[in-house]
Amino acid sequence: MQIFCDAFFCEFELEIEKIKREIVDPISQAKEALEYIQLKLKELFKWLKKYIFNSEEEEIHFFKELKFKITSKFIFYKKILDIESNAPSNSKKLKIRHYEKELNTCYQFSKKDKEFYKYFRSGSSYNDHLYFVRNLDKQIINSDIVFINCDKRLCTSHDLKVASIIANDMLEIYLEEKIDEINNNSNIKHPSIKSKLTWTGTKIEMVEVIYAFYYLKIFNNGDAEIIEIAEEFSRACNIQLDKSIYRCFTDIKNRPDSKGKFLNKLSENLDERINDEFD
Known part of the structure; x- marks a missing residue:
C-alpha cells in the first residue's frame, strides 16, 4: 500500500x-x-x-x-x-x-x-x-x-x-x-490620530467582544460587517487583528466549555463592583 x-x-x-x-x-x-x-x-x-x-x-x-x-x-x-x-x-x-x-x-x-x-x-x-x-x-x-x-x-x-x-x-x-x-x-489610507487607549488584554478576548456586538447587531442597525467592527476596534484600541480575528473565533468555537469566557468574566466583575457599592 x-x-x-x-x-x-x-x-x-x-x-x-x-x-x-x-x-x-x-x-x-x-x-x-x-x-x-x-x-x-x-x-x-x-x-x-x-x-x-x-x-x-x-x-x-x-x-x-x-x-x-x-x-x-x-x-x-x-x-x-x-x-x-x-x-x-x-x-x-x-x-x-x-x-x-x-x-x-x-x-x-x-x-x-x-x-x-x-x-x-x-x-x-x-x-x-x-x-x-x-x-x-x-x-x-x-x-x-x-x-x-x-x-x-x-x-x-x-x-x-x-x-x-x-x-x-x-x-x-x-x-x-x-x-x-x-x-x-x-481601504483608502487617511492620516489619523493615534488612540490614547491600548488594549492590554489578549486578542481572543477582544474577538469575543467584537463578535458579541456583531451578533447583537447594534451597529448601523445591524448592517455593519464583522471586519468593519474589527477595524474600528483595532484603531480605537491600538490592536492589530486583521486575519487573526477569524483564527481566534475558530478557537472560541472549539472551546469545550463556555464559549464567552471573557464576556462572562466582564459581567461577573460588573455585578460584583456594583454590589460592593451598595454594601
Whole structure:
C-alpha cells in the first residue's frame, strides 16, 4: 500500500499546486481542479477495489489518514465553484456579505455531528475500528458527499465525514482571505490620530467582544460587517487583528466549555463592583 499511496498522493498534491499557480480565476481553477480530481478518484478507486489490506490497522490508516487528502479537495472545490458562481459581481459590499454568509455556514458546521467532530478533533482512536473499517452490511449516509462514489467497497461510515471536516477548514481560510482581499483593496489610507487607549488584554478576548456586538447587531442597525467592527476596534484600541480575528473565533468555537469566557468574566466583575457599592 505504501508504495502506491506515496506516489499517488505526491503526484496529486503537486498537480493541484500547479493548477493553483497557473489559474488565478477561482471558477476556472475550481473547474480544472475538479476535472483532475475526478480522474484521480477513478484511479484510486480502481486500485482500492483490487487491493487487500494486510491488517485492520492498515485499513484504518488508509481511510482515516490518507483518503481525505483527495476527497476533501473534491468537496472543497465543489463548494468553491458554487460560492463563486453565485457571488455578486457589481458590489464589493454585497460580495463581502455573500462571503460572510458562507463563512457563518462554515462556523455552524461543527454542530452537524458534534460527537464525531469532537472525536476527530481530539485525536481519539478508540472507535477507529467502527469508523474507518469497511462494513458491507452497514448503510452509509452522508448528504455532503453526493458527488463522491459511496460504494461500500470504497468508503467507510466516517471517512467522508473526515473529508468534510478538512474541506470545511480549507473553505474557512479561503473565505477569510477573500474578505480580507476585498477590504484591503477598498481601504483608502487617511492620516489619523493615534488612540490614547491600548488594549492590554489578549486578542481572543477582544474577538469575543467584537463578535458579541456583531451578533447583537447594534451597529448601523445591524448592517455593519464583522471586519468593519474589527477595524474600528483595532484603531480605537491600538490592536492589530486583521486575519487573526477569524483564527481566534475558530478557537472560541472549539472551546469545550463556555464559549464567552471573557464576556462572562466582564459581567461577573460588573455585578460584583456594583454590589460592593451598595454594601
